Amino acid sequence: MxxxxxxxxxxxxxxxxxxxxxxxxxxxxxxxxxxxxxxxxxxxxxxxxxxxxxxxxxxxxxxxxxxxxxxxxxxxxxxxxxxxxxxxxxxxxxxxxxxxxxxxxxxxxxxxxxxxxxxxxxxxxxxxxxxxxxxxxxxxxxxxxxxxxxxxxxxxxxxxxxxxxxxxxxxxxxxxxxxxxxxxxxxxxxxxxxxxxxxxxxxxxxxxxxxxxxxxxxxxxxxxxxxxxxxxxxxxxxxxxxxxxxxxxxxxxxxxxxxxxxxxxxxxxxxxxxxxxxxxxGLVATASIYPPEDLIKGIVVNAEGRRFMPEDAYHGRMAHTIARQPGARAFLIVDEEIFGYPKHGSHTFLDAYETVDEMEAALSVPAGSLVSTLDRYNADVAAGEDAEFHKHPDWLKELKAPYAVFDISIPRSDYHWMxxxxxxxxxxxxxxxxxxxxxxxxxxxxxxxxxxxxxxxxxxxxxxxxxxxxxxxxxxxxxxxx
Ligand SMILES: Cc1cc2nc3c(=O)[nH]c(=O)nc-3n(C[C@H](O)[C@H](O)[C@H](O)COP(=O)(O)OP(=O)(O)OC[C@H]3O[C@@H](n4cnc5c(N)ncnc54)[C@H](O)[C@@H]3O)c2cc1C
The missing domain is CATH 3.50.50.60 (FAD/NAD(P)-binding domain)
Structure with a gap:
């Protein structure tokens, strides 16, 4: 002091x-x-x-x-x-x-x-x-x-x-x-x-x-x-x-x-x-999901299995928004095509999942929540516009099984802040x-x-x-x- x-x-x-x-x-x-x-x-x-x-x-x-x-x-x-x-x-x-x-x-x-x-x-x-x-x-x-x-x-x-x-x-x-x-x-x-x-x-x-x-x-x-x-x-x-x-x-x-x-x-x-x-x-925290930037093509969901922001946001904006989710918890869901380990944040790789049901159970999110989140997201991708959160079309890609998940919760990762x-x-x-x-x-x-x-x-x-x-x-x- x-x-x-x-x-x-x-x-x-x-x-x-x-x-x-x-x-x-x-x-x-x-x-x-x-x-x-x-x-x-x-x-x-x-x-x-x-x-x-x-x-x-x-x-x-x-x-x-x-x-x-x-x-x-x-x-x-x-x-x-x-x-x-x-x-x-x-x-x-x-x-x-x-x-x-x-x-x-x-x-x-x-x-x-x-x-x-x-x-x-x-x-x-x-x-x-x-x-x-x-x-x-x-x-x-x-x-x-x-x-x-x-x-x-x-x-x-x-x-x-x-x-x-x-x-x-x-x-x-x-x-x-x-x-x-x-x-x-x-x-x-x-x-x-x-x-x-x-x-x-x-x-x-x-x-x-x-x-x-x-x-x-x-x-x-x-x-x-x-x-x-x-x-x-x-x-x-x-x-x-x-x-x-x-x-x-x-x-x-x-x-x-x-x-x-x-x-x-x-x-x-x-x-x-x-x-x-x-x-x-006020503070800015960071444990960026990018690079690799392909991870931005994944989705970020909270403990309720819902998306809550565009994944292409500035990393400080993402940390701020995760901090406001229940338990400050969030998961990054990607698929095989875009898989990579985030360079920053020491985010925990949880596992790979063959089905959405299996992934829901492993993440303890409400049954059916990820099914509807992914259905809606993939429908938006097919339509060429993220109607919910307006992620830039450059980062839109259909997500298909098998999936992989990183835990990017504030209490679980290394968020550096000032x-x-x-x-x-x-x-x-x-x-x-x-x-x-x-x-x-x-x-x-x-x-x-x-x-x-x-x-x-x-x-x-x-x-x-x-x-x-x-x-x-x-x-x-x-x-x-x-
Ligand atoms: C790892 C890291 C990466 C960052 N990257 C960026 C970036 O890329 N871009 C960006 O904009 N910001 C970045 N920041 C934030 C940015 O570095 C700081 O906000 C900024 O440097 C603050 O400048 P300052 O002159 O106010 O303080 P400082 O650079 O901390 O200087 C304050 C000085 O005051 C001295 N001092 C303290 N108390 C007393 C006292 N009582 N008497 C006499 N002297 C005292 C200290 O010893 C120190 O030398 C980063 C910070 C860190 C740590």
Missing amino acids: PTVEGPFPAADVTEWAQTADVVVIGLGIAGACAALEAQRAGADVLVLERAGAGGGASALSQGQFYLGGGTDVQTACGYEDSPENMYAFLRSVTTTDEDAKLRVFCESSVEQFDWLESLGVPFNREAYTHKAVYTRTGEGLLTTGNEKVWPFRDQAAPAPRGHQVSGDGDVSGGNVAMRAVLGAIEAEQVPVIYEANVIGLVQDAEGRVVGVKMRRDGRDSFVQARKGVVLAAGSFNLNADITAEHMPLFSEYGKPLGEPTNDGAGLLLGRTVGVAERGMA SLGGLVTDEDGRALHPDGTTVPGLYAAGACTNHLAQDGDEYASGMSLAAGSIFGRRAGAHAAAS
Whole structure:
């Protein structure tokens, strides 16, 4: 658990050990982008990083950035997109009430792509056109959300927006991206103090955040921030108390994504000065049934033997929907023609069955339920349209005996997940009180803030790194200018 105290009254601070214009807490993608932008705007910046090196969860990540609106990679790969089209898609799939942030996200996207490339973050001009969770084969672009899934495919022209940083052997794309971003921090001589654990915020009599308390080598000291403090301390995925309270199912059965310092320090520091929180139960989980993508041609049923969603949905949407089924249980039914083992999720192969009756008995679903589910599905396949859930015709295929079943229930498989809720900010990264007023002097960005997608059914892979970098930069720029 993180140590978080305070807030400390500025009047009680007898000595500032260090002073900067902008103090950034954490050196993952959000903090690094905030620091670079603030220093480039002429501010005197100081980054305080609790670990012995920068990177955070960002360096562990797959390195997908959800960017669009007509980036150079999209254009080079022959895809048309525009900020309006990107907004139309995200507006239809998300329920966020932070519309100004959503617009900024879409309108900044092309420039953000160019900016990342200017730091040396590599994106190949080659698209991966199959369904995948991520690629390690060098392609720089793939579809990572629900763009082609009903009803969204009718609401905005589908375009791939998952910009995949090329991994390097066993090294993930996120690691490669962070090497470039941290390389810029070093090249531009942005001051960083490592093993500096920020344990509290300092507030003046008017409520303005004017500094932080840090603990280093067992000694506490105060660091003054003349213009602003940027909280970029990452997620609370590894804070068992917070996750058990807000996301009990996945806290019990899932595996949180992140590194040990993703323990909610940013959220808890924000709480000490009354920053609003939103979407705390929101998370995106994944134990994708694809690849191999042929498995999408199977059907997913619940413990009542009924289908409940289109099987071609984004893997995070599927996990979200399974979590809402009775007992969070679900089965993937395939046949001999499309059989394969799912690459992700460690899903349990149950058995092969010669008849539907035998399969019903083995799965303990109501007698007759799978017979009618398969009859209806196969009739829809013959008609060329999944009238019930609108799975794309590309994935429709008659299912015939013998069948095979994987148990893809949340409690039975390895669902990895990350939280999506957190501190509330405006489009410039300013931290907000519950009444919408700003907390003067305080900014927040990245995984300690509330995401644009409120849950796994709204998310697209890459939205965290993209938003962390865009709103991190905006926070840094705004703080420097304040
Ligand atoms: C395996 C994995 C794969 C992922 N893949 C993707 C992907 O492809 N695309 C995507 O968009 N998202 C992905 N994510 C999620 C994404 O990586 C995170 O949401 C994002 O990196 C968060 O960035 P951040 O800068 O907010 O936090 P982090 O990168 O975690 O950085 C926070 C930093 O703050 C430091 N810190 C914490 N507390 C303190 C303190 N009190 N004082 C000082 N410093 C502190 C930490 O040590 C850390 O270095 C993935 C995550 C994981 C773990």
